[in-house]
Amino acid sequence: MHVILERLGRDSVRAVRLRGAGDDSAVARGARLDESIVSAGDLPAFVRALEAEERPRWVWNDTRAWYPALLAAHVRVERSVDLRLCHAILRGSTLSAGSALATAPPGPWDSPGASAEGGVPRRPEHLPLFDLDDDRAEPSPLAEFLLQEEALSASREPGRLRLLLAAESAGALIAAEMHHAGLPYSARRHDELLAGLLGPRPPYGLPAVLEDLAADIRSALDAPDLNPDSPPEVLRALQRAGLVVSSTRSWELRRLEHPAIDPLLRYKKLSRLLTANGWTWADTWVRDGRFRPDYVPGGVVTGRWATRGGGALQLPRQVRGAVVADPGWKLVVADAAQLEPRLLAGLASDETMAAAGRGKDLYEGIVATGAVEERAHAKVAMLGAMYGATTGESGRLMPRLANAFPRAVRLVEEAARAGERGEIATSRLGRSSPPPGAAWQSAQSAASGDGSTAADERRARSVSRDWGRFTRNFVVQASAAEWALCWMAELRNRLVDLAPGTWITDAPHLVYFLHDEVIVHAPAELAPAAAAAVTESARRAGVLLFGSFPVEFPVTAAVVDSYAEAK
DNA sequence: CACGGGTGCGCG
C-alpha cells in the first residue's frame, strides 16, 4: 500500500491511501482507496499507527521536508518514495526516455529549489514540518506519483528502475536518520589530537606550531613579511631563492631541495587541518558528542551523496581518532574492498575478472593471472582503465589489462567513445549521465563549421575526450553508488531486526556513509551480529544488481572503539 | 564590501 502525503495550507495534511503494490495496475489507474485529513500536530501519531498496521510506502515530495520532524517525534518509517529524487532519475534515464514525465517541459519538480543542488538550508537543526513562509502552490504529489508509475510501467527495464528508485528513496531516509542519530564524536579527543599536532588552542591568532613553522619558512627564504598562506607570495619567494618551480602544490615542492621546503610542507599540512577541521569546525559541527553533517542524497551527478556544510565526506585521517563509540557500545567500521573494479566485472559480465576477485583481494587476483607483476600495478592499471588514463605508468599498464580482461576494458572504452560522440551513459539500474553542455556543443560546431582552424579542431577533440572520460567513469561510479545504496538499505532493515521494538538510537544503527564505507554504532553485545549483517547485506546488494552472475563483494567489517583503529 | 574565479588539498 502507498500513502501519499500532501500538505494543505498551514496546519493540515491530506493522506491518500492507494491499495496495490508498486507494479499493480490499480495504482497506475489511480484507484483511490480513501483519504484522510490530519492536522500537522497529529501527523506523527497517524504515521506511527499506520506504520505499525500496514507498513505502507510513504510517498512525499521531499524526505527532508517530512522525515526530520517525524524522527524528532520518534516515528520511524520503513519505506518511502521521495518524489523529488525519483523524478530527477526518471527525467534523465534512457530507460524511461519516451514517457510523459520525461518529455514534458520543465515543471515545478525540475525547479532549482526542487533539485538536489539547491534549496538546502545550510544548517537545518530542526526543519519545521512545513515551511510556513512558502505560499507557492505545491505541485500535486499524487499526480506526480501516477506519472512516475506510468513511466515505470512503460520502461524497458521496469525492475531495474524500480529498484533504483526504492534504493534512492531509502537513501534519503537513511540520510535523515543518520543526521538524527549523529556520528559519535568526542570534542575532547578532537581537541587532544589538535593540541598534539598544532599546540594548544590559542585565544587568538595561529597556534604555536604553525607560528614557529611560519618563522622558519620566512627565515629560510629571507622573506620577513612572507604570508605562507598566499601561494603567489610563496611562489615568488621560492623563485627568488633560485628554485625552479611553477606552483606551490605539495607534490611539486616535495621534489625540491631547500631548507624552506620541509617547514613549508609541514605548514601547509597543518594549516589545512586547522582551517578545515580545527577547533572552529568542531565548535560549529559537534554538539553533545555528535557530529551532524547535512548529507545530500543524490547530490552528485553519478548518484553519490554530497554533503553541504561540515565536510562530512572529507573527514581527514588525522582526526578519525575522535570518532569514538559511546561507553558500552562499539563501532562497526566496514569498507567494500575494490568496489569499483568488482562492479566493472559485473557490468561487463567479465567472468575472468570476477574469478580473479573470488575469495581474495581482486588486485592480488589480477597479479595471479600474470597480467601484471605486482598489486600496486594492478591497482593503478585498473584506476587508469576506469578514469581514462592515457599516459604515465597507468597508461602504460592499461594494454596488459585489456589483454587479460577484454570484456571489462571494452565496456569502459565503449562508454568513453559514446561520451566523445556526445551520447549518454547509463548505469546498471538506470541512472543516466547528463547530456554534454553548451561548451561541448559550441566546441564541436566551431570545429565542424566553415573556416574552422586547427586550433578549433584540437579544442573540439580535447573537449570531446574530456567528456568521454566522464562517461567512462560515470557507468562505474554511478553503478557503484547504486550498489552502495542497496547495501545500506538492506543493512538498515537487518539492523532494525537485531533489536526489535527499540528506537533507532537504542538499536544498532548507521551513523556514517562514505561512498564505499559505512559505520554502524551498536551496543557492544550486538556488534558481532551487526558486523555479520554488514557482510550479508553486501552479498545481497551484489545479487540485486547482478543476479546470479558470480561476482563477489567482500567487505571488511572491524568492531572497534575508534574509527582510527579500523584499517 | 560582496562576489566569484583560481588555487590547493581533504575524501572516495
Place this chain on the structure above:
DNA sequence: AAAGCGCGCACCCGTG
C-alpha cells in the same frame, strides 16, 4: 599538465 573520475571547503586576490 601529476596521469585520470567525482566531490566540498577555505583561503587569496582581482573585480565591480
